[in-house]
Amino acid sequence: QTVVTQEPSLTVSPGGTVTLTCASSTGPVTTNYYPNWFQQKPGQAPRALIYSTSSKYSWTPARFSGSLLGGKAALTLSAVQPEDEGEYYCLLYYGGAGVVFGGGTKLTVL
Amino acid sequence: QVQLQESGPGLVKPSETLSLTCTVSGGSISGYFWSWIRQSPGKGLQWLGYTFYSGSTTYNPSLSGRVTVSGDTSKNQFSLKLRSVTAADTAVYYCARVSVDRTSIHFDEWGQGTLVTVSS
Numbered sequence: 001q002t003v004v005t006q007e008p009s010l011t012v013s014p015g016g017t018v019t020l021t022c023a024s025s026t027g028p029v030t031t032n033y034y035p036n037w038f039q040q041k042p043g044q045a046p047r048a049l050i051y052s053t054s055s056k057y058s059w060t061p062a063r064f065s066g067s068l069l070g071g072k073a074a075l076t077l078s079a080v081q082p083e084d085e086g087e088y089y090c091l092l093y094y095g096g097a098g099v100v101f102g103g104g105t106k107l108t109v110l
Numbered sequence: 111q112v113q114l115q116e117s118g119p120g121l122v123k124p125s126e127t128l129s130l131t132c133t134v135s136g137g138s139i140s141g142y143f144w145s146w147i148r149q150s151p152g153k154g155l156q157w158l159g160y161t162f163y164s165g166s167t168t169y170n171p172s173l174s175g176r177v178t179v180s181g182d183t184s185k186n187q188f189s190l191k192l193r194s195v196t197a198a199d200t201a202v203y204y205c206a207r208v209s210v211d212r213t214s215i216h217f218d219e220w221g222q223g224t225l226v227t228v229s230s
Contacts (some may be wrong), residue, residue, distance in 0.1 A: 006202055046155065051218070097171065101156065
């Protein structure tokens with residue numbers, strides 16, 4: 001069974017920069033996995049932030065960026081704001097096997 | 111602006127079938143994939159399956175064939191059926207639109223989610 005691994009938790013200071021990563025048990029993550037990133041706040045549905053590694057939606061704040069880093073998908077938040085606190089999930093595409101979500105990273109802004 | 115709304119029973123008995131519907135407004139289901147995702151209390155997201163509006167489907171292999179996702183273009187809805195449920199299937203169930211093209215696949219629009227509890 002394919003496992004997608006994220007950091008369970010990270011803490012960042014307001015105004016700081018933090019990078020969340022997303023690894024696949026099948027090997028290095030490439031653009032062919034079409035990495036997606038989502039933000040979820042308590043009691044709310046997930047909100048899409050990034051797709052296809054680094055593409056943004058019209059509603060994605062400019063301080064969010066996606067990339068590949070050391071064989072993983074990565075989400076970098078720059079100039080972090082208090083409202084960025086929440087849970088972040090990545091998703092990877094495995095062709096005919098569908099998609100798999102990562103376990104999520106709880107981001108604390110402190 | 112497309113909107114998705116889940117509906118269905120909030121309580122299902124063990125061993126029975128969980129059935130949910132996602133109604134899509136503000137846009138057509140044609141041309142897109144449509145997916146169900148769930149989130150057990152305090153846990154992460156789990157993808158259940160998706161269907162293309164014309165009927166092609168892909169399911170999470172870990173669900174052992176218990177899940178069916180299907181679309182109804184006449185009603186602009188798609189549905190989820192999960193058979194032989196247990197308490198482990200208690201979760202918030204989300205429906206989502208999946209946009210696919212040659213260079214991307216993305217879950218761009220989500221419903222608000224509906225809590226389904228499995229209990230006798």
